Amino acid sequence: xxxxxxxxxxxxxxxxxxxxxxxxxxxxxxxxxxxxxxxxxxxxxxxxxxxxxxxxxxxxxxxxxxxxxxxxxxxxxxxxxxxxxxxxxxxxxxxxxxxxxxxxxxxxxxxxxxxxxxxxxxxxxxxxxxxxxxxxxxxxxxxxxxxxxxxxxxxxxxxxxxxxxxxxxxxxxxxxxxxxxxxxxxxxxxxxxxxxxxxxxxxxxxxxxxxxxxxxxxxxxxxxxxxxxxxxxxxxxxxxxxxxxxxxxxxxxxxxxxxxxxxxxxxxxxxxxxxxxxxxxxxxxxxxxxxxxxxxxxxxxxxxxxxxxxxxxxxxxxxxxxxxxxxxxxxxxxxxxxxxxxxxxxxxxxxxxxxxxxxxxxxxxxxxxxxxxxxxxxxxxxx
Numbered sequence: 001x002x003x004x005x006x007x008x009x010x011x012x013x014x015x016x017x018x019x020x021x022x023x024x025x026x027x028x029x030x031x032x033x034x035x036x037x038x039x040x041x042x043x044x045x046x047x048x049x050x051x052x053x054x055x056x057x058x059x060x061x062x063x064x065x066x067x068x069x070x071x072x073x074x075x076x077x078x079x080x081x082x083x084x085x086x087x088x089x090x091x092x093x094x095x096x097x098x099x100x101x102x103x104x105x106x107x108x109x110x111x112x113x114x115x116x117x118x119x120x121x122x123x124x125x126x127x128x129x130x131x132x133x134x135x136x137x138x139x140x141x142x143x144x145x146x147x148x149x150x151x152x153x154x155x156x157x158x159x160x161x162x163x164x165x166x167x168x169x170x171x172x173x174x175x176x177x178x179x180x181x182x183x184x185x186x187x188x189x190x191x192x193x194x195x196x197x198x199x200x201x202x203x204x205x206x207x208x209x210x211x212x213x214x215x216x217x218x219x220x221x222x223x224x225x226x227x228x229x230x231x232x233x234x235x236x237x238x239x240x241x242x243x244x245x246x247x248x249x250x251x252x253x254x255x256x257x258x259x260x261x262x263x264x265x266x267x268x269x270x271x272x273x274x275x276x277x278x279x280x281x282x283x284x285x286x287x288x289x290x291x292x293x294x295x296x297x298x299x300x301x302x303x304x305x306x307x308x309x310x311x312x313x314x315x316x317x318x319x320x321x322x323x324x325x326x327x328x329x330x331x332x333x334x335x336x337x338x339x340x341x342x343x344x345x346x347x348x349x350x351x352x353x354x355x356x357x358x359x360x361x362x363x364x365x366x367x368x369x370x371x372x373x374x375x376x377x378x379x380x381x382x383x
Contacts, residue, residue, distance in 0.1 A: 036067065036116065038276050038288030041241060042074065042106065044098045044123050045294055050084060051091050052108065055287065066090030071109040076102045100125060106276070106290050116286065119275040124153055124293040126242040132298045133217075136307050140224040143300065144217040145238055149207030153242030156205050157251055160220055160239065162197040163378055165232040169317025169366040174345040174359070176338035179331040181345045181359055190344075193369035194378060195228070202255040204248060226313040233303050235381070240296045246275065250289040301382055320366030322346050326358040337361060344368065 033055045040050035052067035072084035072092040076099075084092035098104065100123040108116040131146040145158060171191045175184045184190070203220055207213040220238065223229050243251075253272050278284040304310055326349060327337045337343060338361070346362040365371060 034065075035285045035287050036108075036110075036114075036276075037064070038108065038116075038274075038286065038290060040288075040290060041295070042094075042104070042121065042123075042290065042292040043295060044100050044125075044292065047093055047095045048084075049091060049093050050106070050108075050290075053090055067110060069111040071107075073107045073109075074098075074104055075107060076104050078102075098123070100294070104292055108276070115279050116276050117279050118290050119277075121290065121292040122244070124242045124244065124291075126156075126240055126294055126296045127153055128296045129238065129240050129298045131217075132236075132238055132300045134300070134302060135217075140222060140227065141230065141302070141307060142219055143221040143223070143236060144219050145240065146214075146216050146218070147207075147240060149213035149215065149242070154206060154208045154213060155243050155245055155248035156207060156215065157241045157243050157248070158203040158218075158220060158238060159241075160200055160203075161237045162200070162221070162229065162235070163381070164195050164229040164234040166193055166195050166228045166314070166369065166373065167191060167231055168193075168369040169314070169320025170322055170346055170362040172344055172346040172362065172367045174348065176334065176345055179335050181329075181334060181338075181348070187375075189375050190368045190370055192232075193373035193375050194381075195373040202251055202258065204251055204255060206248065226311060228312055228314050230302065230304055230307055230310050231312050233301060235299060235301050235378075237299045237380075238297060240298075241291065242293060243291045246273075247289050247291045250274075299380065316372065317366060320362065323361050323363075325361070327361060328358045329356050334359070 035055045037053045037055055038050065039053075040048065042048045042050075050072050052070055052072070054065040054067060056064060066089050068086065068089050070086070070092070072086075072094075074082045074084070074094060082094055082096055082098075084094040087093050103120040103122050105120060106118040110116075127147055127150065129145055129147055132143075133146075134141050134143045147156065149156065168191065173184050173189075173191065174181050175188055200221070203218070205215050205218050207215050210216075221236065223234070250272055257272075272287075272289075274286045275289050276286045278286065323343075323346075327333055327345075334345075337359075338345060342364055343361040344364045344367040345359045346367060347360040349357040349360065351357055369375065
């Protein structure tokens with residue numbers, strides 16, 4: 001979950017209102033919003049990740065400041081302690097197996113001397129995902145999840161990661177290399193890339209609202225017609241977590257603030273309660289709500305063959321085309337045409353005898369899909 005994207009809605013500062021004619025620019029006081037942001041979930045089996053960062057001013061365009069050099073640890077009722085390791089800056093990981101019948105606390109000791117502890121964390125074992133599927137309709141594709149709650153697991157939070165193959169506006173298998181044009185190697189391909197969406201919306205549901213605690217076909221994602229996500233193949237990894245009511249309330253308010261704010265009749269921002277406190281200053285705001293338990297996950301692949309017809313429109317490639325000027329195959333002319341990197345050789349032209357006449361070019365933004373994604377196949381990808 002991307003708490004940092006919506007943290008500013010946690011503070012009652014102002015409402016941005018845009019009229020039909022003239023934008024309204026409110027006067028904002030320079031207030032100290034350098035609050036600690038804590039993101040993560042503690043798994044009773046496997047790897048847990050905690051991310052620490054700092055909030056910034058409302059109008060700031062700076063990246064959030066990550067909190068490095070902290071001591072992050074987990075402790076149980078018997079005062080046993082497990083230390084997280086800072087594998088990458090601001091991200092702390094712990095791998096282990098923990099007794100779900102015990103209560104735990106997360107401790108965060110910052111490098112500036114400030115110390116924070118969570119409230120007691122009671123692990124909840126998440127039921128398995130019963131179904132992860134999709135429906136094709138006139139508007140596109142809806143991806144849904146179904147599950148069944150129980151007395152201990154009634155409140156559910158879903159997160160997901162999307163990956164998909166996409167193609168550039170102009171396909172080429174050629175590359176400029178030191179005054180020459182040659183065929184690309186497999187690792188140099190720019191005609192097929194993977195896009196991703198790792199920080200999507202907040203999806204919640206309370207199973208007690210339904211008969212027998214059964215949640216049927218809760219919508220997670222809607223892929224609209226013409227989306228590049230179904231250009232060739234699409235993957236979604238869904239993680240399901242059962243949480244307690246306090247955590248559910250936290251995420252529900254966060255969802256409303258992030259999804260609904262923006263219009264004149266939208267709800268006011270809400271100050272959300274956290275279960276993490278500064279042990280020396282109980283009034284210091286902390287952003288985040290840590291839960292603990294066992295997650296359940298499932299992956300779904302959708303191929304274009306399953307949803308055809310599926311026309312695709314990618315605005316970035318709308319006016320892409322192969323340029324018509326022929327570039328003769330001399331080293332000087334090839335270097336002049338392609339050395340700046342703004343154009344890429346797109347086609348090789350040959351005469352009837354098979355002799356090389358020259359090359360046609362295209363803008364690199366139209367040929368190079370790595371400008372918008374990666375040409376490295378994900379480890380989990382199924383061809």
